Each structure stands twice: as C-alpha cells, then as structure tokens.
Amino acid sequence: MHEPVGAERADGSAVKIGALVPLTRPGWVESGRNLLAGLELAVRDVNEAGGIAGRPLELVVRDTAADPHRAAAAVDELALLGVAALAGEYHSVVARTAAARADALGVPFLCSSAVLDALTEQPTDWVARLAPPQSRGWQLYADFLLGAGRGRIAVAAQQSVYWSSGTGILREYVTARGGSVVELDMAALTPSAVCEELVENGATALLLLVGHPEPAVPIVQAVRRDQRLTEIMIGAPAGQPELAEWKQLLGSEGAAIPFLRYLPERLSPLGVRVEAALRERLTQEPSFVAFEGYDTVIVLADMLRTHGTDRRHIADAWPRIGVEGTRGLIRFSRTPGISVWQWAGTPIQVVDRDPAEPDRFRILHTS
CATH class of the missing domain: 3.40.50.2300 (Response regulator)
Known part of the structure; x- marks a missing residue:
C-alpha cells in the first residue's frame, strides 16, 4: 500500500536518502570528498530548517570506488533499506550502472555530477540529472x-x-x-x-x-x-x-x-552562503562538485516536503518542481537525445x- 502524498509518520523516523560517492581509489577521491561535503551540508541545513514535515533527513552513504559493480550492489542494498531516493555519483560509467539499477527497482535517482548523454539505455521517469550532458x-x-x-x-x-x-x-x-x-x-x-x-x-x-x-x-x-x-x-x-x-x-x-x-559567473545568494560553509568544512576552496552535491539534496528535500516519500510520487514530480539552488533556478525537462529528466540551465x-x-x-x- 502506497504512503499518501505528504504523509508523516507519527514516530518521527528519519527520511532516508541513499548517497553514492567515490571515496576510495581508483575513484577520483577528492571529487568524491567534495560531493559528500555538499550532500552532508545540505542535509544539515534541511534538518535545521525542520526536516521533512518534522521528520529528520538522513543520508545513508555508500562508497562506489568508481566501480560499477559496487554501485549496483549499493543501489540494491539502499533500496532494501527503504531510502526514498538516491543521490550523488561522480563518475559517468558508474552512474550509468546505478541509473539502470534504480530504473529497474523503481527508486528515484537524482544524479549529481555524471554527464554521459546516454545515462540510461531507454527513456526513464525514475532518473534526473543536474550536470549538463557531455x-x-x-x-x-x-x-x-x-x-x-x-x-x-x-x-x-x-x-x-x-x-x-x-x-x-x-x-x-x-x-x-x-x-x-x-x-x-x-x-x-x-x-x-x-x-x-x-x-x-x-x-x-x-x-x-x-x-x-x-x-x-x-x-x-x-x-x-x-x-x-x-x-x-x-x-x-x-x-x-x-x-x-x-x-x-x-x-x-x-x-x-x-x-x-559547472558554475555561473556569480553564485546565487544561497550559493555565496554555501560556498563559505563548504570552505570551512573542506578547509580549502570547494570544487563545483560540492555545489552539485548541495543542490541535489535541496531539490530532493523540496520534492519530499511537497510530494511525500512514496517513490512513485517522487518520480512523477520531476517536471513539476522549481528550486532555487546555489547556481540558479533548477527545473527539469525532457531534452532531445537525453533519456533522463535534465536540468537544461546548468551553467558551464x-x-x-x-x-x-x-x-x-x-x-x-x-x-
């Protein structure tokens, strides 16, 4: 039985988002570290603002190590753990495998960084992307x-x-x-x-x-x-x-x-604040990948607040959202030749x- 849109659990249990991140080699570990910093900072900000209708947002992180097989296994595990959605991944080849598995299992996946045009073999409603197509x-x-x-x-x-x-x-x-x-x-x-x-x-x-x-x-x-x-x-x-x-x-x-x-010449007011917080968290200048991570979570949080935690309702909502991110207004649309929901306005x-x-x-x- 599907949980109705906007439903809250009386026990206040966490709403879980699964995060796919390359944290060990041969993955680009520094990019993974930036991606995770952005994801974690956004979760903190969401929870400080009241979470998801009073429920805390929880990030469940899995290291893909740039390995498609590990990513597929992680998607399977996270789906069984009851995550409402998947986020992250930096490497395109890994994200492609994760997207195929998410599509097969019916788990919404907002891909943060991967750019490969053919992220899935066939058009899907379960996957959306923030990075521009390659x-x-x-x-x-x-x-x-x-x-x-x-x-x-x-x-x-x-x-x-x-x-x-x-x-x-x-x-x-x-x-x-x-x-x-x-x-x-x-x-x-x-x-x-x-x-x-x-x-x-x-x-x-x-x-x-x-x-x-x-x-x-x-x-x-x-x-x-x-x-x-x-x-x-x-x-x-x-x-x-x-x-x-x-x-x-x-x-x-x-x-x-x-x-x-993938940054604009000037960050949004939110982006300026987030940049300072990321610099403190990373103890160095943040990569654009950290902003991709942050934007991923705030988009998913907005969808969870508005459309509830049912996976089908989340996937149906991609074309109906408009979220002010660190790098501009994020909206998803269908782009010719691209099989997933795509943010068409990503700055390059x-x-x-x-x-x-x-x-x-x-x-x-x-x-």
Missing part, C-alpha cells in the same frame, strides 16, 4: 579550442565509454568545422611516446582523456618538459586540473590547462589555473 559541455569546450586557433587536436585516451563518447563528440564537432582529431591510445603509449606522436602529427592541442593522477600527471610533465612542444595547449575537459592534488603534484606545470566546470565555464597564481582560476569561456 555533448553540450564538450561542444562548448571545442568552440573554445577552435576560437583559440587550436584545430589540430590530439586526444590521449584510455578505454572507457566516457572517454570514447567524449572523443566522438569532439571528432564530429571539430571536423565539421575544418579541424581534425587524432586519438592516441594510452594502453599502448608511454608519456614520451605521446610527445613523439604530437610532434609527428603537428598537433596544436593535446586533451587528457585519462585518469588522475595516473597517467595524466606524467603526461603533463613529459609534454611540458619537451622543448619541441612549448607552443602546444594541454587541455583536460573532464576537470582534473581543478583538484587540489593536481596543483600539489604538478605545481606551475599544471597551470594554463583549460577544463570544464571553461577555466584554467592562472600561471602567475596557480591557486586562482581564470574564466576563459562561458555558455
């Missing part, structure tokens, strides 16, 4: 490269659906505009061999479609120290240079490497670390 972000990144005169692009790529999808987006978009994209298989090439390929191909840009810190960091070091490649632009659309560990490992060599982040920037002051980020291009 095609939108990476086409904006390609516009930036072409505008900077970097039309001969080499991609150093590892094998994964995410990296392959990104390469395909870039190739289709860039070649249609007179540029070229050559793929360098990092299963077969050392960093020094990458340098030789860049020289031979006359590349004007090298994009790092690889994991962090290996092999991204040694590739950057090899290219930066090769006198034949002083004019090449290194790029990392997936965002490795935003990580504090990137700066620690590479220092000035990690600057001037453009990447995508191309930024890099300033060579003169590597702790400072420069905005180079915006959506």
